[in-house]
Amino acid sequence: MKNLLSIVIPTYNEEKLIQNTVNTVVETMTLENIPFEIVFVDDGSFDSTWKIISQNTNTHPNIKAVKFSRNFGKESAIFAGLDFAKGDCCVVMDCDLQHPPKIVVEMYKLWLLNDFDIVEGRKSSRGKESFLNRFFANLFYKLLRATSGIDLENASDFKLMDRSVVDIIKAMPERQTFFRAMSSWVGYKVTKVYFEVPKRKDDRSRWSFKSLFKLAVNSITSYTTIPMQIVTIFGVTFFIFALAASVQTVYMKLAGKAVEGFTTVILLLLIIGSVIMFSLGIIGLYLSKIYEEIKSRPRYIVSETIGIKEGREDIGL
Numbered sequence: 001m002k003n004l005l006s007i008v009i010p011t012y013n014e015e016k017l018i019q020n021t022v023n024t025v026v027e028t029m030t031l032e033n034i035p036f037e038i039v040f041v042d043d044g045s046f047d048s049t050w051k052i053i054s055q056n057t058n059t060h061p062n063i064k065a066v067k068f069s070r071n072f073g074k075e076s077a078i079f080a081g082l083d084f085a086k087g088d089c090c091v092v093m094d095c096d097l098q099h100p101p102k103i104v105v106e107m108y109k110l111w112l113l114n115d116f117d118i119v120e121g122r123k124s125s126r127g128k129e130s131f132l133n134r135f136f137a138n139l140f141y142k143l144l145r146a147t148s149g150i151d152l153e154n155a156s157d158f159k160l161m162d163r164s165v166v167d168i169i170k171a172m173p174e175r176q177t178f179f180r181a182m183s184s185w186v187g188y189k190v191t192k193v194y195f196e197v198p199k200r201k202d203d204r205s206r207w208s209f210k211s212l213f214k215l216a217v218n219s220i221t222s223y224t225t226i227p228m229q230i231v232t233i234f235g236v237t238f239f240i241f242a243l244a245a246s247v248q249t250v251y252m253k254l255a256g257k258a259v260e261g262f263t264t265v266i267l268l269l270l271i272i273g274s275v276i277m278f279s280l281g282i283i284g285l286y287l288s289k290i291y292e293e294i295k296s297r298p299r300y301i302v303s304e305t306i307g308i309k310e311g312r313e314d315i316g317l
């Protein structure tokens with residue numbers, strides 16, 4: 001089939017919402033006459049998500065499904081979906097309809113008629129969130145843009161990509177992925193569509209502050225090594241500072257006022273100590289990333305599939 005659209009949907013414990021999502025997506029695509037397939041990736045749900053998905057694969061032959069052996073996280077689920085998708089273009093969307101299917105139609109048309117390779121969904125507003133969340137999100141986007149040149153402000157995982165882009169992203173060897181940044185790093189002919197984020201029906205987001213912080217650190221360390229260079233700058237600055245302080249201390253000693261220098265010593269100890277620890281921490285961060293990558297573990301492990309025809313290895317290598 002030409003111009004086939006693959007809709008990749010990562011799902012984790014979505015038993016309450018998933019049926020409505022299937023109905024809405026199928027209805028929207030059928031109405032618009034878009035040839036499509038849905039690739040569900042069940043990210044190790046422990047509720048009846050998988051059961052509902054398999055029931056749907058019986059009624060809709062163009063729904064495929066992949067089940068992970070455990071929860072590997074949304075990133076892995078996205079990549080598994082892209083690995084199993086056969087479409088000429090693929091769109092990644094959330095299961096909670098916070099990425100509206102109407103916008104998928106708009107993205108598809110931009111791809112089909114205007115030849116765009118990537119159509120990014122950008123949130124027109126960030127919706128309601130706490131001051132702290134907004135503050136850290138802004139800080140993260142600014143840091144990432146300043147250090148790696150990637151602009152992710154209001155970006156989301158909601159994105160349509162041409163087959164050529166999908167193949168390139170799939171072939172990238174890193175194990176710790178950050179889909180949002182990877183798909184903007186590749187370049188190509190890109191356009192944006194803006195969408196309002198509707199409220200989640202069950203009003204629950206699975207991202208805790210801790211997991212968001214981890215994601216932020218991970219993506220910054222994946223895209224820039226500038227923090228490591230900052231360590232060197234710190235080193236040089238404090239060396240100059242230390243030289244000046246030594247001159248002062250020696251002068252004090254010669255002038256017979258040595259006891260006063262005690263403050264300087266303590267200050268230096270504190271500052272240098274903390275800079276060293278901070279620097280070691282940054283180096284540790286990068287080292288642990290190298291360690292993770294070098295292990296080359298698969299991105300995910302599939303325990304079950306439905307409707308996947310051609311044989312392929314069932315791990316994300």
Ligand code: UDP
Pocket residue numbers: 009010011012013014043071072073074077093094095096098200204205206207
């Ligand atoms: N999700 C997943 N694995 C996880 C957590 C979430 O596949 O470990 C899926 C989830 O089912 C949903 C999407 O990722 O389809 C976005 O999740 P959620 O709505 O909780 O996040 P938010 O909208 O707050 O980004």
Ligand code: MG
Pocket residue numbers: 094096098200205
């Ligand atoms: Mg959501």
